Amino acid sequence: MTYFFFEKFCRKIFMTECISKRRKYFMKLSVKLLALCAGFASLVSVTACSDSFRVEGASDTVISRSALSGENGTVEVSGMSNGSLTVSYTSNPLYYARLFVSEGNGAGIVLANCDMNYSNGKYTYTLSHGTFVNGAKIYICVLINDGTEKCVPQGILASSTSWASIIYGNDSSSGGAASSDITSGGVYTIVNKGSGKSLDNDGWSKDQGTNIIQWDLGSNQSNQQWKIESTGDGYYSVSNIYSGFVLDVNDWSVNNGGNVQQYGYNRQANQQWKIEKLDDGTYRFLNRNSNLALDVSGGSLDNGANVQQWEWNGTNAQRWIVSSTGSVSSGTGSDGSGSGSSNSGYIMEGATDGNSVGGNGFSYVAYDNNFDTLVWSDEFEGNSLKSENWVYDTGAGGWGNSELETYTAGNNVKVANGVLDIEARADLTSARLKSAGKKQFQYGRIEARLKCSQGTGAWPAFWMLGNGSWPYCGEIDIMEHANYDGFVYETCHWNGNGSDTSSGYNHAWYGLTTNNNWYNNISNLDVSQWHTYSIEWTSTLIKFFVDNTQVMEIAIGSSAGPGLDAFNKPFYLLLNFAMGGQFTGIYNASAFNALPWHMYVDYVRVYQ
Known part of the structure; x- marks a missing residue:
């Protein structure tokens, strides 16, 4: 007291x-x-x-x-x-x-x-x-x-x-970014000043979580070569040429001694580094998440010594000689960020490798409830968004929810390494994709496998809309997430007076969250990991699932109540990452953190 x-x-x-x-x-x-x-x-x-x-x-x-x-x-x-x-x-x-x-x-x-x-x-x-x-x-x-x-x-x-x-200090460049003699996409060796030994992928491993050590610099060894690539905001990813994995601080540690390993690149702060040139021509690497420096444990001079993070102290154990190998990587075996060649054969860690199904068809209708045939999918192979499947929903103005982002026509979308990446950035731009006018679906099992960033104001969503005026047309929210919640929302919206616009506006909705759920309680759902979100939709019922576990259902059709017949018509798909607004309770962009945010989509599939 x-x-x-x-x-x-x-x-x-x-x-x-x-x-x-x-x-x-x-x-x-x-x-x-x-x-x-x-x-x-x-x-x-x-x-x-x-x-x-x-x-x-x-x-x-x-x-x-x-x-x-x-x-x-x-x-x-x-x-x-x-x-x-x-x-x-x-x-x-x-x-x-x-x-x-x-x-x-x-x-x-x-x-x-x-x-x-x-x-x-x-x-x-x-x-x-x-x-x-x-x-x-x-x-x-x-x-x-x-x-x-x-x-x-x-x-x-x-x-x-x-x-x-x-x-304070220790950077001879006026901007604090890497010196101009480091080229984004260039391939380098990184040698410790104190020991004269190279940053090394221990044992030539292609496994995630493999330790990073120092070892005598070999002759043109790809496990000792590193691609340094700008994130566009003053930080860099550092990926091993042999494995394709990036330098990563284990478990998001912010402590001295936090271990440095290699891991699939998810554009997370613990995988990004500020690279600053020092007055002696060497460089220091500061982790974005912890602000601690890349460091050889104990200042060791031995082969096999561990590489970790430590508070900057200016010793030679934290100073690195960065030397170009004379090549620029095209992205082979690279980082999963959407950069580099789409022909590298690298699939983002945890994602599946498949080929899209479906042709030029526009409307897909299920005539039974078996849902045993894959009639359409987008597996996001290649390096561009399929124009036959998706269009960009662009603009600003809050979208009826006091959102703060502006949706762009492609600047915030990448397709590479087997995934779609929707990026919400600090400049308050993001992306919203829809299949309207391209593909529409009535009944079936509709699912997407995805993972999303978390942050104050973050609002990723996978959902569907009917054609016409809202809420008369109906809305099916298969997955929505807010901020750092340990759960997701599933919701249906419709007009409670009827689906005809002449019936008069009366917004009605019904939904549940995955926690405290009387179907199957799912506690502490981590949306930053891969999950499959789906519905099974018939003429009388919509069931909602997370990883094939049911979490909600709602009766639909004219007999279920006024306006619920809206769900007996075709709907189109949407994927977007909103920033702030009513759903998150965040109305000022100054509250946003951990930007940029990402929605990674492995696939979208429809079975009928």
């Missing part, structure tokens, strides 16, 4: 405005209290709230740019040069955005409660301090209020060590 009271007292002081003649007094008082709340033993000079403050004698000359992401959003740190840095936060106008900075190597709070400057959709603040030297660990919190107060990217205000941290 004492601590709770003290924290509330601290917060009251912290939120005192830095204004007029009281500004400096309140700043000093709030900083001292914040230092006490965070448990700091010492406190050095604190930067005053101003547009910029420079400490004389600062000597570092390196510049860096880093994106710090957490559960509450992302901030960007740039301009790490000569003891200075700039913190930026992209957002619509807020009630306030206030910056707090702590130098975690022992100096304590160096900035507290300073209002950031807002312009053109971004809050920024530049400050300098004598403790900002190469290798210093700095904690950063942007305290925002968009109706709810929170620390961005993460943490609580009273504990500075819960904030996101960054290591």
